[in-house]
Each structure stands twice: as C-alpha cells, then as structure tokens.
C-alpha cells in the first residue's frame with residue numbers, strides 16, 4: 399500500500415521556487431467557512447482583494463483574478479489580446495519562456511522566438527537591444543506583441559523590463575508588452591503602470607505565499623482596447639464580463655473563496671511589512687545564498703550579476719555529478735525539497751528558492767542541508783558556504799520588524 403507520510407518530525411523545508419511555504423497565518427485565514435459567493439459579505443472580500451492586489455502590481459487599472467494556475471493566466475493574456483495568426487515576438491530566457499512560446503503555437507499564433515543560442519541563452523536575461531533591432535525591421539507592424547518573462551524561474555534571472563519598454567518605444571513600434579512575473583511578484587520590484595506593461599501575468603504560489611490555485615492578469619487601457627477589438631475565441635478567460643462584475647466585488651462564476659481569504663491575509667502581511675522592505679529582505683537573502691555558492695566554488699546558473707534573481711539561485715553541479723541525485727539525497731536525509739533542473743538544464747543544476755515566507759535562519763538551514771548533501775554526493779567544496787553566508791548575514795544588522 400502507498401504510504402503517504404507528510405508529517406515526519408520537524409517541518410519540511412519547501413525550498414523550491416514555488417510553491418513556497420504558506421505561513422500559518424494564511425492557512426488559518428483559509429480555514430474560515432466558505433461563504434455564499436453572491437452574498438453581501440463576499441462583495442466586501444472581493445473589493446478588498448481587488449484593491450489590494452492593484453497595490454502589489456502598482457497599477458490603477460483592473461487586475462483579473464482567475465481560479466487557475468499561472469498557465470491559465472498565460473493563456474488568458476494571449477487570447478484576450480491577440481487574434482489567430484498574429485505574429486508575436488518572444489524571448490528565450492529558459493524553460494518558462496519556452497513553455498509560453500509553445501502555448502502561443504498551440505493557440506494558433508505565430509511566435510518568433512529569439513535569444514542567444516544553446517545553454518548561454520539560459521544564463522542571462524532578455525536582451526532589449528535584440529528586441530529593438532527586430533522591431534525596427536518590422537516596418538509593417540506585423541508583430542502584435544512582445545512577450546517576456548520577468549523572473550525566469552528555471553534559471554534564476556530577473557530581466558530588466560523598463561529596458562524592454564524603452565526598446566519598443568525607441569523602435570516606434572505599437573506592439574503590446576506582455577510580461578510573466580508569476581515568480582517575481584511580491585518578491586522582486588515590479589511596476590505595471592510605470593513600466594508601461596500592457597498585460598502582467600502572475601500566480602499565487604510564489605511571492606504571494608499562497609497555495610497554488612489563483613492567478614492574475616493586470617491590464618492596461620491599451621490591452622483592454624485590444625481585447626474589445628479582437629482576440630482569440632474565449633469564454634472563461636474573457637476579461638469584459640469579469641471587469642464588469644468585479645466593480646461590485648463579484649465574479650461571473652464561482653471564485654476560489656478560501657484562496658481569496660488567503661489572499662486577503664497575504665496582502666495584509668506584505669503591505670504591512672511594506673513592499674520595499676519585502677524586496678530588500680529578498681535581495682539580502684539572495685546575496686547570502688550566492689555568497690555560499692561562491693564559497694563552495696560552484697558556478698551560479700545566472701552568469702550576469704546585473705540580473706541575479708532575488709527569488710532563487712541556480713547552482714550548477716560539477717561535470718559528472720547528477721544534480722538530481724544530490725537533490726534526492728538531500729530530500730531523503732534532510733526532508734528538504736530543492737528545485738530540479740528544467741528542460742535543457744536537467745541533471746546539470748538545482749535551484750534554491752529563497753522567496754516568500756523566508757528569513758535568515760530559514761536560509762541558513764537550507765544552505766546547511768545543501769552543503770551536507772553536496773559533500774555526501776562527493777562534491778569537493780572549496781570552502782564552507784554556510785560559514786560564508788553566516789558571516790554575511792551577521793555582518794549586516796537588520797532589526798526584526800515587530801508590530
């Protein structure tokens with residue numbers, strides 16, 4: 399018989415870059431009774447979360463909340479704004495950019511996938527100069543949208559979105575800008591309106607510290623206009639009816655009530671800590687993590703320090719060491735989950751998540767597990783990454799925030 403033991407002693411270390419650990423405070427909020435989604439109380443909850451999530455995206459325009467995983471919100475962004483056969487320009491930063499490109503093909507769009515060849519393209523960020531050069535060639539304006547991933551979760555790279563906006567503007571091109579920040583939102587600085595993004599896609603289970611199950615489209619007036627003019631066949635994902643009903647805090651169908659309780663609590667936590675403090679905490683933990691990896695003498699997957707991700711760090715294992723074997727050892731011995739190498743990177747690297755409900759000691763325990771696991775797998779480490787990270791964290795006095 400299958401033995402499912404989810405509760406060994408101590409707590410499981412869920413250090414994958416999403417789903418991230420869900421704070422007890424959020425789990426408790428989610429255990430409130432499910433209410434009538436057409437009743438008077440629900441409208442108040444709806445209005446609260448819709449207003450709160452706008453603050454996280456930094457937008458004054460509508461944000462759609464879907465009862466779906468991030469993949470659904472990808473599809474929603476494409477099918478509301480683009481029509482059959484439309485050309486789109488997508489940039490290959492890693493596995494998630496590749497999955498989104500495949501989806502565009504399935505939906506009958508014509509994506510052009512640009513990037514650097516081979517594995518090198520999976521070690522850096524979006525090249526705005528390449529996007530600008532391609533758009534400048536498109537004098538007929540056949541390209542209807544530029545699609546990029548802000549935080550590429552498969553590699554640990556956070557791309558410069560304002561640079562992509564500037565590239566589109568410099569080319570004088572009318573294409574929409576669609577950005578996936580499924581794993582960046584509420585962990586890395588993001589500004590939907592200021593950066594001139596037309597649709598931002600995100601999900602619940604990463605920086606927002608919620609379980610998987612809801613996802614988002616933040617819109618611009620230009621995106622809404624495009625959806626009114628055209629789009630692909632759609633019903634469930636259609637923005638218009640949702641925007642209309644959201645004005646009073648309701649949805650056209652049954653929303654995910656208990657996840658919305660969780661979202662309400664997550665918003666209180668994140669806005670209570672302050673977005674800038676949340677971002678600074680992520681940067682500090684990411685820096686400590688990279689300090690450890692560098693002390694071990696192992697390469698970081700992201701080869702360009704200007705685009706290091708505050709959300710996760712990709713660690714490359716030496717030639718001949720299967721990164722998935724290291725992960726398996728760590729899982730079995732220390733009850734810790736790390737992210738696997740995805741797509742082209744399978745077996746070559748593992749990913750340490752340091753997002754959401756994470757503090758100095760969460761990270762130190764995580765790094766200890768990694769260091770022990772690497773040693774058990776026979777990897778020769780140059781020095782202790784744990785000690786290096788401790789030095790970094792202890793040298794940077796940041797008082798704990800108490801309410």
Ligand SMILES: *Cc1c(COP(=O)(O)O)cnc(C)c1O
Pocket residue numbers: 416467468469470494547549550551578579580581601610
């Ligand atoms: C997690 C993730 C996705 C996929 O989201 P699902 O919720 O698994 O559908 C897409 N893009 C990025 C960048 C992600 O991190």
